[in-house]
Amino acid sequence: MDEPYVFITRRMPEDIKARLEASCRVSMWEYEDIPVSKGRLEEEIKHADALFCNVSDNIDNEMLNKAEHLKVIATMAVGYNNIDIQTAADKGIQVAHTPDVLTETTADLTFALLMASARRIAEGIDVIRNNEWGAWAPFFLTGRDIHHARIGIIGMGRIGEAVARRASGFNMDIVYHNRSPKPDVEESLGASYAGMDELLTTSDFVCVQTPYTKETHHLIDGNALQKMKKNAVLINTSRGAVVDETALYEALQAGEIRAAGLDVFEKEPIGADHPLLTLPNVTALPHIGSASEDTRQKMAEMTADHILEGLRGDTVSNKVV
Ligand SMILES: NC(=O)C1=CN([C@@H]2O[C@H](COP(=O)(O)OP(=O)(O)OC[C@H]3O[C@@H](n4cnc5c(N)ncnc54)[C@H](O)[C@@H]3O)[C@@H](O)[C@H]2O)C=CC1
Numbered sequence: 051m052d053e054p055y056v057f058i059t060r061r062m063p064e065d066i067k068a069r070l071e072a073s074c075r076v077s078m079w080e081y082e083d084i085p086v087s088k089g090r091l092e093e094e095i096k097h098a099d100a101l102f103c104n105v106s107d108n109i110d111n112e113m114l115n116k117a118e119h120l121k122v123i124a125t126m127a128v129g130y131n132n133i134d135i136q137t138a139a140d141k142g143i144q145v146a147h148t149p150d151v152l153t154e155t156t157a158d159l160t161f162a163l164l165m166a167s168a169r170r171i172a173e174g175i176d177v178i179r180n181n182e183w184g185a186w187a188p189f190f191l192t193g194r195d196i197h198h199a200r201i202g203i204i205g206m207g208r209i210g211e212a213v214a215r216r217a218s219g220f221n222m223d224i225v226y227h228n229r230s231p232k233p234d235v236e237e238s239l240g241a242s243y244a245g246m247d248e249l250l251t252t253s254d255f256v257c258v259q260t261p262y263t264k265e266t267h268h269l270i271d272g273n274a275l276q277k278m279k280k281n282a283v284l285i286n287t288s289r290g291a292v293v294d295e296t297a298l299y300e301a302l303q304a305g306e307i308r309a310a311g312l313d314v315f316e317k318e319p320i321g322a323d324h325p326l327l328t329l330p331n332v333t334a335l336p337h338i339g340s341a342s343e344d345t346r347q348k349m350a351e352m353t354a355d356h357i358l359e360g361l362r363g364d365t366v367s368n369k370v371v
């Protein structure tokens with residue numbers, strides 16, 4: 051019997067490729083920093099038995115309908131909003147993702163962004179690099195306190211909970227909004243459940259940790275931003291389109307909220323001409339929430355293992371559908 055054919059949409063380290071090559075024929079997009087072209091993906095998905103993809107690949111209905119014998123899609127991410135899972139399910143294609151392995155790493159980055167935004171770290175770095183540090187001054191680059199402030203976490207899932215654990219270490223008052231209450235988190239971290247309005251109107255830091263779905267599209271819109279405290283900081287490490295960027299720009303410029311820390315954007319990558327980057331109170335990162343060496347390596351290994359499971363005819367271990 052012919053070996054199954056796997057297409058990897060981004061250049062991966064040799065050990066990851068070799069893991070698959072032990073039992074599969076493997077092709078790989080040549081570049082690590084450029085997404086696979088739509089044309090190449092359309093060509094490959096026709097023949098592939100398995101697809102190893104990532105957050106920047108648009109695996110929509112049109113793409114999936116080109117697949118002739120695809121059995122498994124494994125994405126090197128926990129978020130899978132870029133994959134049409136209904137069409138995959140209809141076609142009997144298993145979809146696997148990488149939960150848990152990146153939870154702590156992403157929570158670290160979320161907290162780093164929260165701290166950087168509150169304490170104006172990026173502005174401080176710029177001052178030194180631009181040779182603008184005159185002298186110690188009493189109110190120079192004063193930020194806002196993190197300790198004992200209220201953090202409002204929207205989406206108390208794996209990452210939300212890991213952010214809450216970090217907040218607890220800073221003696222923060224934790225409120226959260228989720229699809230359903232989490233009594234275990236309330237008990238272990240002293241967090242309390244809040245409706246969206248209460249969370250928005252009372253939190254000093256609002257952290258968005260939901261997946262991107264139809265329901266969470268522009269969950270943070272102009273109306274939500276208006277409800278936030280003037281001194282509040284918004285942190286988004288989930289998906290860009292959970293926040294309405296135009297409304298965020300207007301709210302920041304009008305002083306309706308204090309600052310924003312963003313790891314994700316509505317359309318990635320953004321360029322240096324993005325309007326939000328004109329604002330000093332925006333700390334922006336290029337979608338690096340899970341980007342530690344160990345975590346990305348484990349995510350890649352897990353993704354390869356999901357493919358091997360699916361090709362053996364087993365149920366993949368982190369099955370979305
Ligand atoms: N910036 C980055 O590099 C990374 C971003 N992410 C993003 O973070 C998301 C969350 O990941 P996990 O915590 O592992 O997922 P999860 O599924 O464990 O948690 C998501 C939580 O959001 C809640 N939720 C869903 N819809 C909601 C709504 N409309 N209102 C309130 N709560 C809602 C769910 O009930 C769940 O508790 C991923 O889907 C992904 O988009 C994840 C990893 C890295």
Ligand SMILES: O=C(O)C(=O)CO
Nearest residue numbers: 105126127128129340
């Ligand atoms: O896992 C995800 O959803 C990411 O965004 C990248 O780790």
